Amino acid sequence: MTERPLACSQHNHDHCIDDALSAARTLCAERGVRLTDLREQVLALIWDSHKPLGAYTLMEMLSEESTRRVAPPTVYRALDFLLEQGLIHRINRLNAFVGCPSPEHQHHSHFLLCNDCGVAVELESDKLDKDILSAARNAGFSVEAHSLEVTGLCARCQTGKV
Amino acid sequence: MTERPLACSQHNHDHCIDDALSAARTLCAERGVRLTDLREQVLALIWDSHKPLGAYTLMEMLSEESTRRVAPPTVYRALDFLLEQGLIHRINRLNAFVGCPSPEHQHHSHFLLCNDCGVAVELESDKLDKDILSAARNAGFSVEAHSLEVTGLCARCQTGKV
DNA sequence: CCAGAAAGGTTATATAGTAACATAACCACT
DNA sequence: AGTGGTTATGTTACTATATAACCTTTCTGG
Numbered sequence: 001m002t003e004r005p006l007a008c009s010q011h012n013h014d015h016c017i018d019d020a021l022s023a024a025r026t027l028c029a030e031r032g033v034r035l036t037d038l039r040e041q042v043l044a045l046i047w048d049s050h051k052p053l054g055a056y057t058l059m060e061m062l063s064e065e066s067t068r069r070v071a072p073p074t075v076y077r078a079l080d081f082l083l084e085q086g087l088i089h090r091i092n093r094l095n096a097f098v099g100c101p102s103p104e105h106q107h108h109s110h111f112l113l114c115n116d117c118g119v120a121v122e123l124e125s126d127k128l129d130k131d132i133l134s135a136a137r138n139a140g141f142s143v144e145a146h147s148l149e150v151t152g153l154c155a156r157c158q159t160g161k162v
Numbered sequence: 163m164t165e166r167p168l169a170c171s172q173h174n175h176d177h178c179i180d181d182a183l184s185a186a187r188t189l190c191a192e193r194g195v196r197l198t199d200l201r202e203q204v205l206a207l208i209w210d211s212h213k214p215l216g217a218y219t220l221m222e223m224l225s226e227e228s229t230r231r232v233a234p235p236t237v238y239r240a241l242d243f244l245l246e247q248g249l250i251h252r253i254n255r256l257n258a259f260v261g262c263p264s265p266e267h268q269h270h271s272h273f274l275l276c277n278d279c280g281v282a283v284e285l286e287s288d289k290l291d292k293d294i295l296s297a298a299r300n301a302g303f304s305v306e307a308h309s310l311e312v313t314g315l316c317a318r319c320q321t322g323k324v
Numbered sequence: 325c326c327a328g329a330a331a332g333g334t335t336a337t338a339t340a341g342t343a344a345c346a347t348a349a350c351c352a353c354t
Numbered sequence: 355a356g357t358g359g360t361t362a363t364g365t366t367a368c369t370a371t372a373t374a375a376c377c378t379t380t381c382t383g384g
Contacts, residue, residue, distance in 0.1 A: 004302045034350090036362070056339065071365065076341065081362095092254035093309070095340060095371095112303045125297045132312065135287045140166045140317030141274045147255070148310045150294065155302030196381085198331070218370070236332065238372065243331095257340095257371065 005112075005121040006101075007050035008154045017047045020099050024087050027103060033085065041065070042078040043099070046088055051118040052096030055079060091120060093149045109147040116157035123150070167274075167283040168263075169212035170316045179209045182261050186249050189265060195247065203227070204240040205261070208250055213280040214258030217241060253282060255311045271309040278319035285312070 006016075024043055028035040035043075045061050046053050055075050062070040079097055082088040086103045090096075091111060098111075098120045110123040128148075136143045168178075186205055190197040197205075207223050208215050217237050224232040241259055244250040250259045251271045260273070260282045272285040290310075298305045 008302065034361080036349095038363075054339085055341075068364090072341065073343090073365085074363065077363075092311070112298055112301055114303075115306065121301060121303070123297055123301060128293055128297050131287075131290055131293045132310065135285055135290050136274055136312050136314065138165075139274055139283060139285060140170065140320075141276075141283070141312065141314050142320050143312055143314040144277065145314075146310065146312040148294065148308065149254070150298050150303065150305055150308040152298065152303050152305040152307075158302075158304050196330080198380095200332075216370085217372080230333090233334065234372065235334085235374090239332075 004155045007119050007121050008114075008156045013049075016050075016099075016101075017044060020047045020087075020101070023103060024085075027087070028085065031085070033081075038074070039078045039081055042075065043082055043087055046082075046097055047099045050098070050120060052091045052094050052098040052113075052120050054094070054096045058097075089122070091149065092147065093151075108145060110150075111148070112150045112152065112154065114154035114157055115151055116153055119154050121154065123148070166317045169281050169283045170276075170318045175211075178212075178261075178263075179206060182209045182249075182263070185265060186247075189249070190247065193247070195243075200236070201240045201243055204237065205244055205249055208244075208259055209261045212260070212282060214253045214256050214260040214275075214282050216256070216258045220259075251284070253311060254309065255313075270307060272312075273310070274312045274314065274316065276316035276319055277313055278315055281316050283316065285310070 021040065021044060024035055024040070041062065042058060045058055055072065058079075059070050059072060059075045062075065079088070082097075083090060086106055087100055088097045089100050089109045089111070091098060091109075091113065093113070101122060102124070107124065108129065110125070110128065112121040112123055113119075114121075132146050132148075133143055136146075183202065183206060186197055186202070203224065204220060207220055217234065220241075221232050221234060221237045224237065241250070241252075244259075245252060248265045248268055249262055251262050251273070252259055253271075253273060253275065255275065263284055264286070269286065270291065272287070272290065274283040274285055275281075276283075294308050294310075295305055298308075
């Protein structure tokens with residue numbers, strides 16, 4: 001049987017956030033980079049759901065949380081850091097950012113995006129990676145990175161919509 | 163041996179433009195939609211190279227060609243039409259648009275993007291399509307569309323850069 | 325020719341992202 | 355603790371991308 005991705009199933013989401021944050025702390029410590037309060041706050045907000053969050057939405061959330069006004073560069077710098085460390089991914093199609101559930105190994109950005117509920121599910125498949133690589137090589141291309149964005153309906157949103 | 167995509171090889175580019183425009187005219191006639199002067203002009207400008215073109219660059223080019231000032235909505239409406247008809251693709255990563263070499267059949271947007279010369283080569287592979295579909299289905303997803311953007315170096319730009 | 329539809333023009337504005345420079349926090353060394 | 359370099363954040367202004375709303379023109383079918 002097919003196994004639903006966690007994000008599309010009932011789950012205690014607090015675990016997602018907690019796990020993501022502690023994984024991030026560990027990783028940053030190992031790498032000798034600083035997961036500052038701001039960066040951690042941004043990461044937590046992004047992990048608030050499995051739905052991609054735009055930089056400006058994030059900015060408003062930060063402003064609300066902290067009395068002080070937060071300007072775009074503040075948010076983008078935090079996002080850049082998190083992207084560099086592989087703690088979040090960017091969804092180009094949506095100009096938005098979503099948490100990475102497995103930041104400990106570098107990987108490409110492959111997502112299933114539900115048009116109905118907005119959830120973003122990361123798709124990890126070695127086979128797909130290889131296929132993309134070989135298709136590109138056949139065209140004489142040397143690959144640096146790739147991103148795949150699949151839109152459709154997640155398992156949960158399909159039920160009762162046939 | 164690997165066969166280079168046309169866009170990365172020496173070729174008489176006038177043929178690309180002419181072919182694209184006549185294919186577009188035929189298709190639009192068949193479909194009973196109007197390829198107006200403006201839309202054709204935009205399509206021709208996009209086909210001016212194999213490199214994705216931003217909407218505002220396009221706008222400047224149009225303004226230069228026509229004495230009158232061209233405003234954003236004009237460009238975006240033409241682009242929307244061309245996208246709907248499958249005559250161009252949008253490269254999300256670049257916020258830019260590139261001509262589709264085979265608009266007669268609907269297909270997903272899969273591109274190889276050269277970081278050096280900026281060329282965008284369309285990658286068509288039934289195998290890849292199937293693999294993406296089955297990977298998504300395994301996660302319980304029903305697929306509507308997908309886009310793949312691979313970055314790297316095209317065949318031509320690799321030579322002498324090992 | 326006329327009415328309705330489609331396309332394009334115009335103005336204003338929303339949304340996304342960056343440049344440049346000032347200030348503050350952190351850290352290593354004395 | 356004091357100092358100086360580095361990293362992070364604050365602040366202002368701006369560039370780039372995209373759309374809303376409304377009006378005018380052009381096309382098309384009766």
